Amino acid sequence: MGLFTSSSETVPCTIEVSHRFESLHAHLRFDNGAIIHPGDEVIVAGAPVSAPFGKVVTESRQATIRRASALKRAWTRATGDLGAMELCEFSFSDAVRP
16 A cells, blocks of 8 residues: 555445344444554445334445555544544533533
8 A cells, every 4th residue: 555545445244233222333344354444434335224123133235445545544543532532521610500
């Protein structure tokens, strides 16, 4: 992989969507053991998977992994923590809000 070039690969995957009281989740597993690295993008083929309440739906699909260039991967690693901090909201005030 070059400094500015990226590549892509198509891999089989399994999607599991749970819509139960005990667990609300969506998981994607690459059946060939592929690993995602910082900056990579994954696009799953097909219609969105929806599970009715109380059910778990599992489907086999194809996914395209677009591998990040070396430059994009380095940039994502360097700035990734900054993006995660935007999700945090801290408050140390003892004042009660109405």
